[in-house]
Amino acid sequence: MRALREFTKGIIERNPIFVLMLGLCPALAVSTSVTDAVGMGLATTFVLVCSNVSISIIRKIIPYRVRIPCYIVVIASFVTIVKLALNAYLPDLYKSLGIFVPLIVVNCIILGRAEAFASRNGVGLSFMDGLGMGVGFGLGLVLMGFIREVIGAGELCHLRVLWKGYEPMLVMTQPPGAFLVLGFLLGLFNLLHRNLKKSKD
Amino acid sequence: MDFGELMSIFIGVILVNNFVLSRFLGLCPYIGVSRDTSSAAGMGMAVIFVMTMASAATWFVYNYMLLPNENNVLYLLFRKMIPGITPESFDLSYLETIAFILVIAGLVQLVEMFIAKFSPALYRALGIYLPLITTNCAVLGVAQLNIAFSGQPFSLLKCVVQGAGAGVGFMIAMLLLSGIRERLELADVPPSLKGVPIAFICAGLMSLAFFGFMGLKI
Amino acid sequence: MKGVLKMVCVLTSICVVSALGLGYVYTKAKPKIEEQAEEASRKALEQVLPGAVKFADKTLPSLNYVEGYGADGKLVGYAFDGEAKGYSSTIVVKVGLSPDNNILAIKILQQQETPGLGTKAVDVPVEETLWDKLRGRVVEGGATESPFQAQFRGKGPDDLKLVRGEWPPPHPDHIDAITGATITSRAVTDAVKDAVELFLKERKDEGAQGVH
Numbered sequence: 001m002r003a004l005r006e007f008t009k010g011i012i013e014r015n016p017i018f019v020l021m022l023g024l025c026p027a028l029a030v031s032t033s034v035t036d037a038v039g040m041g042l043a044t045t046f047v048l049v050c051s052n053v054s055i056s057i058i059r060k061i062i063p064y065r066v067r068i069p070c071y072i073v074v075i076a077s078f079v080t081i082v083k084l085a086l087n088a089y090l091p092d093l094y095k096s097l098g099i100f101v102p103l104i105v106v107n108c109i110i111l112g113r114a115e116a117f118a119s120r121n122g123v124g125l126s127f128m129d130g131l132g133m134g135v136g137f138g139l140g141l142v143l144m145g146f147i148r149e150v151i152g153a154g155e156l157c158h159l160r161v162l163w164k165g166y167e168p169m170l171v172m173t174q175p176p177g178a179f180l181v182l183g184f185l186l187g188l189f190n191l192l193h194r195n196l197k198k199s200k201d
Numbered sequence: 202m203d204f205g206e207l208m209s210i211f212i213g214v215i216l217v218n219n220f221v222l223s224r225f226l227g228l229c230p231y232i233g234v235s236r237d238t239s240s241a242a243g244m245g246m247a248v249i250f251v252m253t254m255a256s257a258a259t260w261f262v263y264n265y266m267l268l269p270n271e272n273n274v275l276y277l278l279f280r281k282m283i284p285g286i287t288p289e290s291f292d293l294s295y296l297e298t299i300a301f302i303l304v305i306a307g308l309v310q311l312v313e314m315f316i317a318k319f320s321p322a323l324y325r326a327l328g329i330y331l332p333l334i335t336t337n338c339a340v341l342g343v344a345q346l347n348i349a350f351s352g353q354p355f356s357l358l359k360c361v362v363q364g365a366g367a368g369v370g371f372m373i374a375m376l377l378l379s380g381i382r383e384r385l386e387l388a389d390v391p392p393s394l395k396g397v398p399i400a401f402i403c404a405g406l407m408s409l410a411f412f413g414f415m416g417l418k419i
Numbered sequence: 420m421k422g423v424l425k426m427v428c429v430l431t432s433i434c435v436v437s438a439l440g441l442g443y444v445y446t447k448a449k450p451k452i453e454e455q456a457e458e459a460s461r462k463a464l465e466q467v468l469p470g471a472v473k474f475a476d477k478t479l480p481s482l483n484y485v486e487g488y489g490a491d492g493k494l495v496g497y498a499f500d501g502e503a504k505g506y507s508s509t510i511v512v513k514v515g516l517s518p519d520n521n522i523l524a525i526k527i528l529q530q531q532e533t534p535g536l537g538t539k540a541v542d543v544p545v546e547e548t549l550w551d552k553l554r555g556r557v558v559e560g561g562a563t564e565s566p567f568q569a570q571f572r573g574k575g576p577d578d579l580k581l582v583r584g585e586w587p588p589p590h591p592d593h594i595d596a597i598t599g600a601t602i603t604s605r606a607v608t609d610a611v612k613d614a615v616e617l618f619l620k621e622r623k624d625e626g627a628q629g630v631h
Contacts, residue, residue: 021397024232025338029225058433063426068335069306070433076299077437081444084295088451091459098531099345102298106338108229152535160548170535175223176412179405186398187391194393218507295445296438 003128010132017140018189022108026100028178034157037145039093041138043082048110050078052130055118071114079104147181148172207362214366220339221374222408227339241379245372247330256364259301259344260357267293301344306335343367467515467524471495479621496523501614505606506537512610525571537603540567570594579612581605
């Protein structure tokens with residue numbers, strides 16, 4: 001039962017993007033389309049799950065003082081694997097994610113989960129935690145990608161969804177749109193949280 | 202060396218392709234440490250410093266250890282021992298990410314120790330920000346941008362200029378946002394938007410303002 | 420002392436394990452990456468030299484080019500790369516030139532221009548809607564090439580002039596700039612023009628030598 005809770009907490013209650021506010025750089029940069037968002041979400045989830053599991057396995061032998069370099073090496077190795085795999089099998093996605101594939105290394109979520117969770121918990125729980133956090137991150141990306149792609153290009157997964165004469169609001173696919181969408185979404189999440197609290201009281 | 206080209210890289214990376222406002226690099230410290238101007242300035246200085254150093258250090262690592270060329274250190278080392286070996290067998294460029302992040306982490310540690318020893322005043326000012334920089338994606342971002350995505354590999358000087366410019370751009374963006382946020386403390390903001398959400402909306406408007414620099418011909 | 424030794428040992432062994440693992444993955448991925456790159460460049464060649472099935476690499480003093488032959492063994496044209504600095508990146512273009520020196524097609528191979536503005540140079544307008552796709556309806560007559568790149572078809576080396584504000588094409592005697600992305604448009608046009616001129620000049624020199 002506990003495992004299931006570790007999985008679900010990452011999705012809403014402790015969503016990495018909207019609640020913990022970690023990993024914001026990729027959240028803004030690769031949410032221009034839903035396709036990119038899904039790709040980035042899956043890549044990050046893979047790294048998160050693998051690094052959580054392997055750090056949990058070796059947590060007992062890592063000396064406390066060099067734990068951060070150890071975590072970084074483990075994470076960077078998995079990121080390189082993802083990078084090579086994307087380059088070999090999905091070159092178009094690799095191209096459109098660009099520099100944000102290697103930058104998964106410095107995504108604060110991954111190091112944060114390694115430090116806060118995987119270094120203190122068993123393999124199974126760490127796996128569920130990584131999976132939950134990864135899925136939560138991916139869903140956040142897809143939500144942003146959905147809003148930005150529909151409004152900013154009138155498309156979804158590069159297919160038209162709005163009527164023919166729709167003049168796309170270009171700014172949404174550009175950097176300012178990303179900041180504005182995230183700002184308002186964070187506000188919305190705050191509002192929901194406050195209302196939830198109120199109704200609980 | 203063409204001075205004009207260096208200048209255009211420098212100005213371009215500050216205004217046109219600002220790392221924070223148009224490339225989305227280094228957002229965590231950007232939002233996290235911009236609540237007041239003095240800490241924003243401290244973080245900005247530390248980032249300029251580390252980014253410049255990291256650009257130079259990663260350039261050396263990439264060109265002399267990872268790329269398979271005649272100057273590869275490993276090749277020069279093993280050339281004598283293993284006869285008939287070619288530089289191509291030392292193509293380690295796929296290890297770039299892991300090498301860069303280790304170089305940056307080590308560099309930050311070194312810089313921290315160095316400053317602590319030689320300038321305690323500076324250490325007091327920058328000290329708490331330095332450890333945060335290792336996971337600042339702007340630093341790894343500049344190292345990555347310096348290599349693969351610029352078409353031809355940049356020369357050392359260009360890398361350093363791009364690193365310094367990116368740092369300066371980061372600091373300018375931070376100082377501007379911290380000024381706005383200090384004022385916002387006094388403004389009547391809807392309660393759900395208080396804090397980070399409104400900071401993002403401001404950043405969005407700033408990024409819109411930086412659009413004005415697009416098409417700037419240098 | 421023992422602590423330090425343990426620290427060094429653990430860190431080194433993690434590094435060694437990960438380096439060996441990555442080395443293994445790299446040897447597996449490398450052929451696939453190269454294969455993908457080869458396929459991409461072949462696809463680009465087939466796009467700029469429509470109808471060509473056989474390709475032969477040729478060299479000139481400062482330019483490499485490819486001759487493409489059709490299924491009947493007839494020369495379709497020449498393909499070569501040009502590049503120019505765009506708005507925020509270096510733009511690399513592949514140009515297909517017919518034997519009578521008209522452009523067959525161009526394809527932008529590499530660019531990182533502003534999304535939504537400069538990228539219009541490569542974006543193919545989407546006609547098919549998500550609903551069509553979900554209902555399995557096929558939309559006929561969708562474009563397969565960006566309208567900007569399509570303008571280059573059939574142009575001679577002297578028609579490569581960029582003019583602003585006369586959208587939509589076609590214009591037989593000039594290239595029309597993309598609104599809001601003049602620098603990108605100019606870079607593409609320059610890249611094509613310079614490459615074509617260099618190619619024609621070097622071939623002429625080569626030909627002159629051949630006569631002697």
